[in-house]
Amino acid sequence: MTSSDEPTLDVSHLDVDLDLPRSVEEMLFPDLYVGLEINLLSPGDGIVTDRHHASSDRYEADDPMNQIEGQISPFTLSGWLRHGCEQVLQAAGATACHPGEANADYMRANVYERDLDSGYHEKGTCLDDHDDGCVVYNVFGGFGDQPGKLLRRPMSFSPIRRNVDVLDGEAEAHYRQVSNQVRSRNDEDGGKPLRQADRDVLGNVEGTWKLTLREVKPEFVGLLLEAVSFLDAHSDEFAFQIGGARNFGAGIADAWLINPLYTEREVRRVFNRAQATTSAMEEKDEVWASECRPAFVRALQARVAARDEDVSIPDESESIVGGESA
Numbered sequence: 001m002t003s004s005d006e007p008t009l010d011v012s013h014l015d016v017d018l019d020l021p022r023s024v025e026e027m028l029f030p031d032l033y034v035g036l037e038i039n040l041l042s043p044g045d046g047i048v049t050d051r052h053h054a055s056s057d058r059y060e061a062d063d064p065m066n067q068i069e070g071q072i073s074p075f076t077l078s079g080w081l082r083h084g085c086e087q088v089l090q091a092a093g094a095t096a097c098h099p100g101e102a103n104a105d106y107m108r109a110n111v112y113e114r115d116l117d118s119g120y121h122e123k124g125t126c127l128d129d130h131d132d133g134c135v136v137y138n139v140f141g142g143f144g145d146q147p148g149k150l151l152r153r154p155m156s157f158s159p160i161r162r163n164v165d166v167l168d169g170e171a172e173a174h175y176r177q178v179s180n181q182v183r184s185r186n187d188e189d190g191g192k193p194l195r196q197a198d199r200d201v202l203g204n205v206e207g208t209w210k211l212t213l214r215e216v217k218p219e220f221v222g223l224l225l226e227a228v229s230f231l232d233a234h235s236d237e238f239a240f241q242i243g244g245a246r247n248f249g250a251g252i253a254d255a256w257l258i259n260p261l262y263t264e265r266e267v268r269r270v271f272n273r274a275q276a277t278t279s280a281m282e283e284k285d286e287v288w289a290s291e292c293r294p295a296f297v298r299a300l301q302a303r304v305a306a307r308d309e310d311v312s313i314p315d316e317s318e319s320i321v322g323g324e325s326a
């Protein structure tokens with residue numbers, strides 16, 4: 001570990017060199033910004049809004065003037081990201097920590113055993129032979145006294161663009177509470193409503209999810225880069241949509257990791273419709289895609305190979321999951 005005011009990326013524990021054309025001080029670490037564009041989002045665990053709208057005089061669901069701000073749940077977002085990370089580890093030839101306890105009360109029989117046959121190991125057993133757990137264990141943590149190395153904040157939203165600070169992990173989004181009447185299909189009922197279903201949704205989410213690494217290791221960066229690429233490439237697959245209402249097109253996310261070489265001003269520029277990409281940003285995109293990104297991915301591959309004798313570090317390491325470069 002290094003002192004906190006002089007960031008370096010330590011690869012001494014890995015069997016690779018990390019050749020980066022730019023210094024770590026020129027990168028946004030320990031913060032990482034996931035850019036997100038989601039037309040419709042219905043987080044399974046709901047939305048925390050900034051006002052009490054249980055009383056009907058304070059909230060009209062269909063009032064276009066309502067300007068509700070709030071938070072998108074970090075649990076929904078974290079589960080989505082973790083699923084992507086698990087896929088990356090499996091594609092790299094390793095297994096990932098199962099997200100659940102072996103003795104949890106699952107709704108289907110043998111589900112844990114079946115998962116263990118398809119790319120997972122029992123939660124925490126990756127500590128048996130190594131001091132460090134698998135990389136998913138390190139990043140997400142949450143077992144016993146092991147905090148995850150990645151802080152996943154809630155994402156705040158506002159319908160008013162000037163209130164949105166993407167450097168704080170905020171998004172422009174429009175909150176509505178949507179009510180559905182489920183009506184009887186029996187002729188004799190004359191289409192009477194049987195029940196009402198309310199759900200919280202956000203429309204046109206556009207902004208950032210701010211992640212912070214409590215410990216910046218190159219393999220963590222590689223894992224997150226690959227996971228976000230994977231999730232973007234598979235965004236309309238049921239398993240990789242975010243939140244609920246997936247059959248209705250909710251939770252299909254365009255996602256990308258904002259170039260860590262950008263300055264804070266350039267991160268803001270990405271979401272400013274009045275400003276185009278500068279040539280300096282284009283040059284950084286080229287450097288990131290051709291030299292930095294592959295180096296971080298290679299660090300991840302080295303980390304996987306160090307733990308598993310059946311896995312070697314590939315010669316070509318552009319991408320593990322084959323998504324588009326972030």
Ligand SMILES: [Zn+2]
Pocket residue numbers: 096097098121123124125126127133134135136137
């Ligand atoms: Zn593990």
